[in-house]
Amino acid sequence: MSSTEDSKTKFRDQRRQLLRLGAAGMPMVLTLGAGASGGPLISQLQCVITLPGSIRILVDDDGAAWVGNGNLKKKKGKYKSKDINNFKDNADFSFPSSSAPSQFRPGSCSGDGDGDGDGDSSSSCYELYSLDAYQLITPGDYVDVNGSWNLGSDAASLYVALSARQADLSPNSSWPGISCIVSILNYLG
């Protein structure tokens, strides 16, 4: 097969791939300058945060949060205090109480002493959320038509909530996506 035929075949394969995405629901038309509803696009709300690496967010029952990429595994519905402390010590960012909205906090909270004989106490007073590397988050998607935040209870929503908190606490921090969230907060006033 000649190189011209090769490139033609490759080109057609790329097109077929795009059609498969279309059949799976990907839009075949994108509109710039106005939404499908005819309303104007607000450029400040269009910024996208790309996570530079996988991120884990640990939230306690007071809404304090720690953001890092440490390993943390639940055992019988609880985390070991040793692991919790390790995660907190190695966190890249930490947030004071009341930073994480109530829907992200653990539903129930109890602690054990060293009942299982493994030399460590454990606690259920934490909830862990994970976000994948390179995940795209568009904070503007969580702003409703009235300019109010409309967050779900998923990890991306938590990231947006903490981003807004970080912008309040330290608008010049190295928090991934800080400039995006600052521009949205400035727009919302």
Added chain:
Amino acid sequence: MAVGPYTSQTIWIAEADDFVIRQFEDVYFVFCKSAGTTHLLNFLTASIVKNAVDKPGNMKDLYDRVLNDLELDAEDCPSELFESSVVQLDEVGLLKPKEYSNA
């Protein structure tokens, strides 16, 4: 959902005077003068618009011509995908249903 009702016999038209089209490799930028909007089309939706500009036709007619132009078969581009693409073009105003038939 299309802007208006349509049937298999609906004739779809595209008004070339209302567009400015620029191609960048396999992506097409279409500026719609009346609405002041810019649309990004891929090779499929661009071909649908071009065919509807050249010769308006019903869904089946356009489907056959576009597949022929793009050297694709129905397995590559199922009729459902084609119809949904036509509807998307209708929704953004690049295609319009011209007339209806009860036939």
